[in-house]
Amino acid sequence: MSSMTGKNIKISVFGQSHSAAIGVVIDGLPAGYIVDFERVNAFMARRAPGQNVLSTPRKEADLPKVLSGIAGGATCGAPLCAVIRNGNTRSGDYSNIKDCPRPSHADYAAFVKYNGANDVAGGGHFSGRLTAPLCFAGAVCMQLLEKKGIFVKSHIYSIADEKDTPFDLVNITEEDISSKDFPVIDGEAGKRMAAKILEARSHADSVGGIIECAVTGVPAGVGDPMFDGIENIIAKNIFAIPAVKGIEFGNGFDCTRLRGSENNDPYYIDGNKIATKTNNAGGITGGITTGMPIVFRAAFKPTSSIGREQDSVSLSKMENQKLIVKGRHDPCIVQRAVPVVEAVTAFTILDVLSD
Numbered sequence: 001m002s003s004m005t006g007k008n009i010k011i012s013v014f015g016q017s018h019s020a021a022i023g024v025v026i027d028g029l030p031a032g033y034i035v036d037f038e039r040v041n042a043f044m045a046r047r048a049p050g051q052n053v054l055s056t057p058r059k060e061a062d063l064p065k066v067l068s069g070i071a072g073g074a075t076c077g078a079p080l081c082a083v084i085r086n087g088n089t090r091s092g093d094y095s096n097i098k099d100c101p102r103p104s105h106a107d108y109a110a111f112v113k114y115n116g117a118n119d120v121a122g123g124g125h126f127s128g129r130l131t132a133p134l135c136f137a138g139a140v141c142m143q144l145l146e147k148k149g150i151f152v153k154s155h156i157y158s159i160a161d162e163k164d165t166p167f168d169l170v171n172i173t174e175e176d177i178s179s180k181d182f183p184v185i186d187g188e189a190g191k192r193m194a195a196k197i198l199e200a201r202s203h204a205d206s207v208g209g210i211i212e213c214a215v216t217g218v219p220a221g222v223g224d225p226m227f228d229g230i231e232n233i234i235a236k237n238i239f240a241i242p243a244v245k246g247i248e249f250g251n252g253f254d255c256t257r258l259r260g261s262e263n264n265d266p267y268y269i270d271g272n273k274i275a276t277k278t279n280n281a282g283g284i285t286g287g288i289t290t291g292m293p294i295v296f297r298a299a300f301k302p303t304s305s306i307g308r309e310q311d312s313v314s315l316s317k318m319e320n321q322k323l324i325v326k327g328r329h330d331p332c333i334v335q336r337a338v339p340v341v342e343a344v345t346a347f348t349i350l351d352v353l354s355d
Helices: 039-043 107-113 121-126 126-149 186-203 228-238 252-257 334-353
Strands: 010-015 021-025 065-068 080-085 150-157 207-217 244-249 265-272 271-275 292-302 310-314 317-321
Touching: 010 126, 021 126, 039 126, 039 334, 080 126, 107 292, 121 126, 121 317, 126 150, 126 334, 150 186, 207 271, 207 334, 228 292, 244 252, 292 334
Parallel strands: none
Antiparallel strands: 010 021, 021 080, 065 080, 150 207, 207 292, 244 292, 265 271, 310 317
């Protein structure tokens, strides 16, 4: 099924934006690990809607209820299943979407794929609401990674044309960016980004942006060439996050403007290990980790559900029609997607390390 991923740590997401609940099943976790659910809840709160004027006014507690997989506070070897109840739904806001699909949303493609039986309320199974169970899975896996000395962190790299200070690809600092309400390295850049979001909202419009993510502590030699490369697997799972339209590793597309002598990462002996002086490869060569930090950036398109009048069609009448989207939507999803990128990265890395 398309809502499942993983080879050793299998993740299955279920539910729709306005169904009774959404949730996740995690199969393959090692038994005997104590899970700190206070940390899990705190992580999920970073993604939760309705926290400030920069996000949707829809409020959901997003408190997961564990149904199985835990005994005595520790994983017991059985699949870990958690559900998150949906409460603050207004399905009537989407009554016109059934016949008049939103431009650049999945409405039309899903209508064709599922012969019109798709759930359009809140976006159904295509909604960003489904990133809540992804965050639960990632928060659990992140704790297991930390026991191995592996850490995942990310920040808002850009919103519209405003940019944050990028990560140093070689030396990822231990600064806790995630504790910030608006996760950026440069606070002044963050203020300019927030202003861009509010400006778009004032015009019933939206903006997109880029999230930069780094993973430290992954040893060299993890992954496989060609179809099972680490980049391939990360990219596949990152594209499961709604609105992601691009990904690049290391210096990404910027390497096309460099010569080989500038882009190559020279090796040197660092104590008792081999390292590179630069990390333009983003910690991966030939699909296999080099031992340097894994660094990538994911591009998020502007939210497709906007309040401005747009051109669409009537599916029943097969004629052109104007559309005004109702409901409650984010003018920019990037700030709430930061923990989602971390979560997806965490369970991806744990999966490949479990070979």
